[in-house]
Amino acid sequence: MAITKEKIYEPLNEQTAIELVKTLNFFAPGAELVVHEIGDGNLNLVFQIKDLHTSKSLIIKQALPYARVVGESWPLTLDRSRIESDALKLAGEVVPNLVPEVYYTNPTLALTVMEDLSTHTILRKGLIARNKYPQLADHIGTYLAKTLFFTSDFALHPFKKKELTVNFTNPELCKITEDLVFTDPFHDHDTNDFPFELIEDVKQIWGNTKLKLEVAKLKKKFLTEQEALLHGDLHTGSIFATEQSTKVIDPEFAYYGPIGFDVGAFLANIFLNAVALPGHTTDKKEIVEYREHLLQIARDTWTVFSATFSQLWKENGLEIYTKVDGYLEVILQDIFRDSIGFAGCKIIRRIIGLAHVEDIESILDDTLKMVVKRKALKIGQELILQQTNIQNIDDLITLVEAQVQ
Numbered sequence: 001m002a003i004t005k006e007k008i009y010e011p012l013n014e015q016t017a018i019e020l021v022k023t024l025n026f027f028a029p030g031a032e033l034v035v036h037e038i039g040d041g042n043l044n045l046v047f048q049i050k051d052l053h054t055s056k057s058l059i060i061k062q063a064l065p066y067a068r069v070v071g072e073s074w075p076l077t078l079d080r081s082r083i084e085s086d087a088l089k090l091a092g093e094v095v096p097n098l099v100p101e102v103y104y105t106n107p108t109l110a111l112t113v114m115e116d117l118s119t120h121t122i123l124r125k126g127l128i129a130r131n132k133y134p135q136l137a138d139h140i141g142t143y144l145a146k147t148l149f150f151t152s153d154f155a156l157h158p159f160k161k162k163e164l165t166v167n168f169t170n171p172e173l174c175k176i177t178e179d180l181v182f183t184d185p186f187h188d189h190d191t192n193d194f195p196f197e198l199i200e201d202v203k204q205i206w207g208n209t210k211l212k213l214e215v216a217k218l219k220k221k222f223l224t225e226q227e228a229l230l231h232g233d234l235h236t237g238s239i240f241a242t243e244q245s246t247k248v249i250d251p252e253f254a255y256y257g258p259i260g261f262d263v264g265a266f267l268a269n270i271f272l273n274a275v276a277l278p279g280h281t282t283d284k285k286e287i288v289e290y291r292e293h294l295l296q297i298a299r300d301t302w303t304v305f306s307a308t309f310s311q312l313w314k315e316n317g318l319e320i321y322t323k324v325d326g327y328l329e330v331i332l333q334d335i336f337r338d339s340i341g342f343a344g345c346k347i348i349r350r351i352i353g354l355a356h357v358e359d360i361e362s363i364l365d366d367t368l369k370m371v372v373k374r375k376a377l378k379i380g381q382e383l384i385l386q387q388t389n390i391q392n393i394d395d396l397i398t399l400v401e402a403q404v405q
């Protein structure tokens with residue numbers, strides 16, 4: 001079959017997806033293959049292919065030359081597929097248990113064939129269903145520490161670091177983040193998407209010069225600081241989980257950026273779920289308990305991240321100044337402050353900007369939904385404005401806990 005030999009890109013359909021895996025001999029000759037296109041993200045095609053005889057299955061993820069959520073009027077580079085598969089492979093070297101295995105990549109067709117994680121649940125959906133994930137904080141804290149430390153100047157030869165910086169130059173996907181996270185929600189822009197009831201709250205944000213000055217500084221960090229290879233879009237829809245296992249997927253936004261951006265993205269999405277919680281159950285005891293579970297995840301993720309990062313620093317630091325007393329503490333404090341600021345921007349973009357979160361949008365009671373959105377805007381602003389006053393993770397959790405009540 002011709003598709004793997006094609007020199008030009010074409011989007012797969014269910015038939016050509018099956019032809020592709022047959023050509024690549026992923027299944028035995030007598031396999032009875034069924035295919036479903038299951039992509040529900042903003043950008044790509046995702047095919048799940050399964051052999052009914054053996055139950056063996058895999059995923060083909062293919063980039064479209066445009067953003068799926070908007071359509072062909074928003075062209076988007078196919079190179080994001082190469083970036084994603086390279087980032088998955090690199091993460092697989094340092095956290096093999098925390099990312100899907102990559103079986104095959106084809107940059108011309110902009111596709112990656114990888115492990116099927118359908119035994120797992122998308123974390124965002126699991127959190128909305130109030131499932132508990134006892135390993136999640138340990139896994140995500142470890143994922144963050146290892147992927148970020150080992151791709152930083154603290155651990156790499158400077159030539160290798162620069163080579164990776166070039167390989168992961170990702171201008172089009174970064175531009176999406178620059179616009180949708182840092183610029184548009186803080187200005188009257190046509191990509192914004194918020195209910196009319198919030199107009200006064202939103203106008204107050206647009207007019208808040210102090211807030212916008214902090215956002216400008218955070219955007220500058222995103223634009224200019226090449227600290228480590230980020231996942232770039234580490235929200236709870238980019239994580240598959242069971243009680244025992246966690247897998248981080250979808251690093252198509254990967255690029256060299258500030259470490260706190262990934263940490264903040266994860267924390268922001270945990271906080272968004274916490275603020276949405278009363279929209280999904282009226283059981284007060286359950287709300288209190290599950291909120292505690294979520295805030296403990298946020299607390300433990302930072303604790304595991306900072307402890308693991310510190311250990312790697314001591315054992316694997318290549319940069320000579322990693323031996324200087326006090327430097328690690330300065331770096332961790334900077335990452336902590338940045339994480340809080342970035343988390344604030346990430347929360348606000350999900351209320352005012354394009355691309356919302358199901359945690360909030362699935363709340364059926366419109367009045368309650370509006371209360372939740374207002375609270376989220378308040379938390380986002382507090383995080384951005386208080387980032388330098390919040391001294392440690394307990395202070396951060398206390399602040400968020402008080403706001404989500």
Ligand code: SR1
Nearest residue numbers: 042067069176180233355
């Ligand atoms: C047009 S893409 C919108 C959002 O989806 C992705 O998951 C990123 O978060 C991006 O900002």
Ligand code: MG
Nearest residue numbers: 041233238250
């Ligand atoms: Mg994604």
